Amino acid sequence: MPTRTPPLYEEVASLRREIERHNRLYYGCDAPEITDAEYDALFRRLQALEAAHPELRTPDSPTERVGAVPAERFRAVRHTLPMLSLANAMAEEDVREFEERIRRILELAHGADVGYVAEPKLDGLAVELVYERGRLVVGSTRGDGTTGEDVTVNLKTIASVPHRLERASVRAPEVPERLEVRGEVILTLAGFQRLNAERTERGEPVFANPRNAAAGSLRQLDPAITAGRPLELFCHSAGAIEGARFTTHWDFLASLAQWGLPTNPLNRRCPDLATALRQYAALVATRDTLPYEIDGMVLKVDELRLQEILGQVSRAPRWAIAYKFKAQQAETRVLEIVASVGRLGTLTPVAELEPVVVGGVTVRNASLHNMDEIARKDVRKGDTVVIERAGDVIPYVVRIVREKRVGRPRKFRMPERCPVPGCGGHVVREEGEAAYRCVNAACPAQLKSRIRHFASRGAMDIDGLGEKLVDQLVAQGLVHDFADLYRIETATFAGLERMAEKSATNLSTAITASKRPDLDRFLYALGIRHVGEHLARVLAERFRDIRAVLAADEAALLETQGIGPEVARSVRAFADDPKNRALVARLLEAGLEPQAPVPATGALAGRTFVLTGGLASLTRGEAESRILRAGGRVSGSVGKNTSYVVAGADPGAKLARARKLDIPVLDEAAFLELLGTA
Numbered sequence: 001m002p003t004r005t006p007p008l009y010e011e012v013a014s015l016r017r018e019i020e021r022h023n024r025l026y027y028g029c030d031a032p033e034i035t036d037a038e039y040d041a042l043f044r045r046l047q048a049l050e051a052a053h054p055e056l057r058t059p060d061s062p063t064e065r066v067g068a069v070p071a072e073r074f075r076a077v078r079h080t081l082p083m084l085s086l087a088n089a090m091a092e093e094d095v096r097e098f099e100e101r102i103r104r105i106l107e108l109a110h111g112a113d114v115g116y117v118a119e120p121k122l123d124g125l126a127v128e129l130v131y132e133r134g135r136l137v138v139g140s141t142r143g144d145g146t147t148g149e150d151v152t153v154n155l156k157t158i159a160s161v162p163h164r165l166e167r168a169s170v171r172a173p174e175v176p177e178r179l180e181v182r183g184e185v186i187l188t189l190a191g192f193q194r195l196n197a198e199r200t201e202r203g204e205p206v207f208a209n210p211r212n213a214a215a216g217s218l219r220q221l222d223p224a225i226t227a228g229r230p231l232e233l234f235c236h237s238a239g240a241i242e243g244a245r246f247t248t249h250w251d252f253l254a255s256l257a258q259w260g261l262p263t264n265p266l267n268r269r270c271p272d273l274a275t276a277l278r279q280y281a282a283l284v285a286t287r288d289t290l291p292y293e294i295d296g297m298v299l300k301v302d303e304l305r306l307q308e309i310l311g312q313v314s315r316a317p318r319w320a321i322a323y324k325f326k327a328q329q330a331e332t333r334v335l336e337i338v339a340s341v342g343r344l345g346t347l348t349p350v351a352e353l354e355p356v357v358v359g360g361v362t363v364r365n366a367s368l369h370n371m372d373e374i375a376r377k378d379v380r381k382g383d384t385v386v387i388e389r390a391g392d393v394i395p396y397v398v399r400i401v402r403e404k405r406v407g408r409p410r411k412f413r414m415p416e417r418c419p420v421p422g423c424g425g426h427v428v429r430e431e432g433e434a435a436y437r438c439v440n441a442a443c444p445a446q447l448k449s450r451i452r453h454f455a456s457r458g459a460m461d462i463d464g465l466g467e468k469l470v471d472q473l474v475a476q477g478l479v480h481d482f483a484d485l486y487r488i489e490t491a492t493f494a495g496l497e498r499m500a501e502k503s504a505t506n507l508s509t510a511i512t513a514s515k516r517p518d519l520d521r522f523l524y525a526l527g528i529r530h531v532g533e534h535l536a537r538v539l540a541e542r543f544r545d546i547r548a549v550l551a552a553d554e555a556a557l558l559e560t561q562g563i564g565p566e567v568a569r570s571v572r573a574f575a576d577d578p579k580n581r582a583l584v585a586r587l588l589e590a591g592l593e594p595q596a597p598v599p600a601t602g603a604l605a606g607r608t609f610v611l612t613g614g615l616a617s618l619t620r621g622e623a624e625s626r627i628l629r630a631g632g633r634v635s636g637s638v639g640k641n642t643s644y645v646v647a648g649a650d651p652g653a654k655l656a657r658a659r660k661l662d663i664p665v666l667d668e669a670a671f672l673e674l675l676g677t678a
């Protein structure tokens with residue numbers, strides 16, 4: 001039977017329904033089902049139909065609005081000026097058309113250039129911050145563009161969000177009476193990977209991309225959860241402003257920086273389109289080296305007077321465009337679907353792929369996350385799939401290419417027995433959980449990853465205990481649990497493959513040196529379900545002793561701010577398991593002495609630090625936690641109460657401000673020295 005082409009209005013109505021649904025999934029639930037590119041395609045098709053048939057246009061079409069209505073659990077905040085969206089350019093040609101339109105409207109003479117500011121398009125969550133007389137009074141999400149959600153307390157937990165604006169120098173413009181500034185909250189790629197790994201271990205649905213993870217992290221009813229996530233803010237545009245005037249967007253950005261607001265270091269002023277296009281090429285080239293995701297370049301007419309003349313059409317300004325990067329996608333074939341076993345015994349399905357180059361990197365595996373994801377995407381062995389790579393995130397399967405399926409391949413089934421050589425333990429799926437687990441606690445794969453976690457930098461920080469070595473220690477039966485590490489002689493290490501005398505000695509020294517860990521690191525190292533670095537700190541501060549943590553009943557745990565029922569249950573379950581109690585006892589017997597945190601009386605007590613620029617030896621999160629552990633405080637902006645500004649590579653305006661206020665500036669070496677004595 002020939003397929004009937006749906007009448008136009010039917011197609012338009014169905015496109016609107018689809019787009020509305022995806023809007024809800026994207027903005028309301030932070031869980032999109034399609035990629036941005038697929039969404040853009042639907043949206044453009046609807047726009048094209050409406051443009052060709054104006055009689056089909058309606059005021060409630062999604063093309064007339066931005067996003068979905070705000071979730072109900074947060075207080076609604078009305079934006080003084082609507083938060084607009086951006087029109088997209090997919091190719092250079094679209095950007096040239098964008099400039100042509102501008103030239104026509106402005107009636108520019110041939111040869112006269114339009115000046116631009118080119119900024120990376122940050123793939124995060126748009127927010128608006130309102131400062132009154134320099135004080136942060138409210139912060140909200142974009143919501144539907146008109147009304148957003150009040151996330152002030154959550155935004156305040158982000159280190160780079162200043163609670164107060166202060167001029168960096170006498171030459172800086174006065175802080176305005178009222179400043180509404182917009183920006184993007186993003187999650188670093190490393191933070192995204194860590195978060196998803198933790199969620200996979202817990203059998204929770206994973207975030208599809210860093211943007212959703214950032215949104216999910218910011219829209220938390222419990223700000224303690226937001227505080228534990230490595231979020232950052234970059235300001236990029238203005239709302240209503242009282243008490244300051246600018247002539248160009250570039251000046252506006254410069255003023256923001258001088259008031260202590262973070263702006264992106266890759267923003268560039270471009271005198272003409274040719275320069276802007278070169279900047280696009282430069283961004284494409286650096287994209288993969290950035291610690292966060294960008295998905296294009298935003299090109300903005302620099303002169304505000306011209307912006308005003310250009311105005312806006314329905315949902316987007318005519319003076320700006322988002323020149324999107326080509327998605328780093330490729331098609332390939334699934335050779336096999338296998339289960340890989342993680343630290344807590346979780347079996348994660350992984351697609352082994354016919355090797356394919358995506359964005360210059362050869363990809364051989366893609367995560368399928370869990371059985372629900374496989375079922376939703378219906379991925380089977382032999383299928384042709386579209387995979388996507390974002391920055392250095394593990395690639396994932398976007399969808400299958402159904403037309404290319406050959407025959408009726410069998411669905412993937414989780415093995416009933418653990419596939420790890422030497423294990424064969426039972427695989428179970430616990431009630432209400434998406435994850436399958438190998439229940440054999442002695443499973444070599446689990447043991448190996450638990451030991452790697454125990455020795456990792458955020459945990460016991462045992463240098464030299466790498467993957468290959470752990471493999472040997474487990475394979476040769478030298479280590480059955482963490483406590484065994486403290487019993488191995490240097491000579492035994494020296495006898496292992498690829499271990500020189502010197503590295504064996506260094507390793508023994510590192511193991512001995514780890515015997516006085518901070519209590520929070522020790523708790524984190526134990527690998528208790530749900531207890532990440534942040535919650536380990538919370539537990540350590542509240543209970544101050546490992547025995548007290550293990551003895552705490554659920555009620556006592558629940559009284560602790562930041563600990564919810566799930567975490568409380570998990571800590572209890574860990575403590576109630578005789579095997580775990582024996583393990584902790586053996587570690588203490590081996591001479592481990594976890595150290596209680598030293599809050600107000602620590603060596604850095606009473607001192608406030610502001611960090612600017614990148615450090616070579618520590619991440620921002622590590623630096624902050626070292627300061628906090630020594631009793632110090634970390635602030636996002638430089639003020640009279642700042643004790644030290646720590647300046648790494650590429651410091652921002654905070655450094656200038658510190659110099660101006662005569663606040664001591666520490667370089668990385670001086671900072672490490674201070675921490676060393678703390």
Ligand code: IVH
Pocket residue numbers: 084085086119120121122123124125126127142183184236237298317320322
């Ligand atoms: S300017 C009217 N600049 O992209 C212009 N937006 O698709 C308003 N975005 O909602 C935004 N990076 O959340 C601007 N450098 C940048 C941006 C940026 C990311 C987001 C922003 C906006 C969305 C529009």
